[in-house]
Amino acid sequence: MGSRYGTIIMGPAGAGKTTFASSLISHLRASKRSCYYINLDPAASDFVYEPDLDIKDLITLEDVMEELHLGPNGGLIYCFEFLLDNLDFLTDPLENVTEEYLIIIDMPGQIELYTHVPIVPNLVRALTKGSLNISMCAAYLLESTFIVDRAKFFSGTLSAMSAMLMMELPHVNILSKMDLVKGQIGRKELKRYVDPDVSLLQDGHGRDSGLVYEYKDGLDNGEPTNAKNIMTGDSFAKLNRAVGQLIDDFSLVSFLKLDVQDEDSVGAILSYIDDAIQYHEAQEPKEPNDDLGDGDDG
Template identity: 35%
Template sequence: MPFGQVVIGPPGSGKTTYCRAMQQFMQATGRKVAIVNLDPANDMLPYEAAVDIADLVCLEEVMSELKLGPNGGLLYCMDYLAKNLDWLHEKLAPLEKEDYFFLFDFPGQVELFAGPGGGSVRAVLDELTGSRHHYRLVAVQLVDAHLCTDPSKYISALLLSLNTMLNLELPHINVLSKMDLVQQYGKLDFNLDFYTQVQDLGFLVHAMGGKPFSQKFRKLSQGLCEVVEEYGLVSFMPLTVQDKNSMRQLMVATDKANGYCFATLRGHTPYPPEMLYGSAGAAMSDRDIWLGMQEKYVDGEVVEASGLPPGVSEPAAPLPTPLLAAAAGRAGRKTLPYVVEGLAEEVESDDGCG
């Protein structure tokens, strides 16, 4: 029974960097991890993809031959994938037999998940979770934490998260990514737990201030906040990929959501108890998580202002993945390695992860 994460989120939210960092983190705990790149526009991969949609369809050729723009080309590519699921099955089958954990790196276009164009993505996920594969998946939706500095943008992120949760119908975890960079975009109006717990959103409408645009749409914003609160589904986990504790807490949450920590290996051999306890046991409380993030990244010192997250270097040698070496030989594809410095060493010496 394969397990995995469906990594989604708007463009620029850090999906690909997250996949690489989570792969490193899980590998350091002894887990075999395969990344499946299903984003045809992602041609500068910071990881070695075990399966790459570029082997099936080329976005540039689609745009050229069909005279489509980037978004139209992506929609066509995902439709093409949905009509060629046997190809995906053939690529995944050998990895399934080796008990790999899967990270599915999806495109970031909103219309693929929250609009009428999302039928192809839903077809792919239905295939994976259906009787043919029996995947146990959890959707991990990344939202850039800097949106919290603007009430209007934060409300938009809430609506997108809610819409995606309802459309995908998977176990779902929303993540505020790049917490280490949030200070660069301005001061938060509230403590971090206000944005992670998504409660009492009326205060958010009040914080929008007296700007003419905000005043004009104040009633609309209030109504949208009420919709989010009435559903009561949306909450966030804060994340910075080079923070070991942050990565651990998210891994624990995803392992619980997709059932990985309660499962058995192929052949019905139970996981070692220490692995089970590491994933399902007592973890830091939500309050501990956001307090730590608040102190370190919101109230603490100013973080580095760079194009890459602090602690991420370029170039660097990627971690060895010998069982995935065959996937690295794609002609004409560039692989740009990003490595979270020291993360693997820290995790490897820590006994708490499963």
Template identity: 25%
Template sequence: MNIMILGPAGSGKSLLTGEFGKYLLSEGYSVSLMNLDPGCTYLPYECDYDIRREFTIWELMEREGLGPNGAMMRAMEELSKIRIPIPRADFNLMDTPGQLEIFVFHESGPKVAGSIGNLIGIFLIDATIGTDDMPAAYLYSLAARYRLGVEMITVVNKIDLLDEGEAKRLRDYLLNPASQMRVINPRGLLSDIYIPLSELLQRIIPAQRIPMVSAKTGTGFDELLSIVYEVKCACGDLT
């Protein structure tokens, strides 16, 4: 099974790749870790495949006189042209670039995702953004899901950084988004879109089951794995 780890810059993609990988190994699965971020300087895990062996952002910047974002766009074009070798492990975890929007909204993102069979996504939301901004972050995960055309598990990461009260508020929100409506109290134009949006989120968020995890401590990994299996079964693929 191939799992692409996606999320905004700094949301914990690389740490989760390494730590969830270790967890899966400890559960008896074979795992390979793949880095698809040509712009990272440090990885908190040893990878079995590293896109930086093909090209790096710095090489592209120097060779083609590009800035960091232009080089990342070029890198994504390059990525969509090469054939990514897929190891024969139970789980191949794929770490993706920090510039999520370049990966997801550039034409190469769906191409890369489409070229990898048996793929699902894990989309990380940083828990420290708080409950009020959760709807916006969730919509971002939906956009990534529709754009890449893969089943996506939305995951709240860094739960260890919340105190008990914050964690409870977030858990309550994920079970019942409408419960926070009175607390958030949107004003002006936002209230016009917030109410229908909340009604929509009320229907889809609780149905989706969003695990709260910590890539640092491993909290929530059991639940995440069970959701991975649920999603694969729902796609009709039990491999």
């Protein structure tokens, strides 16, 4: 059997990963393409489309937290460690998935799973190597409303870059929920976020930019007495600019715009994913339908 093809959908909580997965499935079905939907969020409950494979049939976050007295983050790490120890739960069904399918893997929103610890990168290596040989693209979603707060946006961009370096996969970064910022930002300004412009961190030194740390006297900030001198507005702005320069030096992160209510927007994202995994290049050319000429010979 030839290569299989898939995308793993990642991003922080609330970025719209499951909504994007559902929109992707709808678009694929409308285009007469097959897909195989995998839910790897052990806490997810509501789906537009029932997953073909659901991690909750193996382990649930609720059971782990109750039985092992773990918090949500520790419980999620345990769930994925358990999955790696029982990898045949995932790999055996995928052996029967052919190259005509797009495998869609919906991930939980705790980004430390793929930016801080090697659990998910190890899982990805197991899927992309060996007999499965899945050609996979990572789709990292960042909510478009982050652009309202520049420091928050660049923090999210840094997380996206961290995931790119950890996962070692072809990567598509996506600004989701574009409908929420429609009419709030001009096209020219938006381009500075789509291709992150470090000079955004130098524009606007006002309090509303999110780039100025304000230390207030008389408040217990939990900091030593010299914190006021260390975390002045200028020092905090320099820290943000250093983060921005790091992103600029790597030159890895740019974003695609996604509005799941717009069929063309979903289709455009899918075309980028297809290009990244070289899906169309491996498809066999289809023979013309011989039945089309029936009835014309009389």
